[in-house]
Amino acid sequence: MFVLTALMACNTDAASPAQNTGIDQQEDAVDSTPTTRIIVRVGSQTFTASLADNATAKAFKARLPLVISMAELNGNEKYYNFSSSLPSNPATAGRVAAGDLMLYNANTLVLFYEAFNTSYRYTRIGKIDDVSGLVAALGSGNVTVSFTLEQ
Missing domain, CATH: 2.40.100.20 (Cyclophilin)
Incomplete structure (x- = not known):
């Protein structure tokens, strides 16, 4: 049971930063793009x-x-x-x-x-x-x- 809980925690923690990083990078790309x-x-x-x-x-x-x-x-x-x-x-x-x-x-x-x-x-x-x-x-x-x- 301990191993299953640890794996689930790792999967949740690994997914959240990756999702947030992608959103932050997209927002930064929009904000830093010069307007044509x-x-x-x-x-x-x-x-x-x-x-x-x-x-x-x-x-x-x-x-x-x-x-x-x-x-x-x-x-x-x-x-x-x-x-x-x-x-x-x-x-x-x-x-x-x-x-x-x-x-x-x-x-x-x-x-x-x-x-x-x-x-x-x-x-x-x-x-x-x-x-x-x-x-x-x-x-x-x-x-x-x-x-x-x-x-």
Whole structure:
């Protein structure tokens, strides 16, 4: 009985630190990763955006520089359909903020310029750092938007 108890204790003790170490290492990796920033240009307006640290944002970054015509939708967003998919990991957004740059399904880039609640599922790509002037820059119709890496 003593041997069985000792083995069980060893197994429990061995599992806990390994699990905690993995979680701590993952958190440290996220915290120490520098944020990739991009420049978003709409007409004469320039905005800086920070990309998320995920596969979708990395795939989006690999497509830069990018100049696209984004269509108006619902009075709160502009969208563009890529001809090929990006990796996605959608989650229910709950609340979308102005400046959110997201992927809908696996091929629709969405730039939100108004905040609202939603039950739709998106994969985060990034967020415009300061949305001052974003609504005016995007206007009410279709618009050409360029995305480049910050130098």
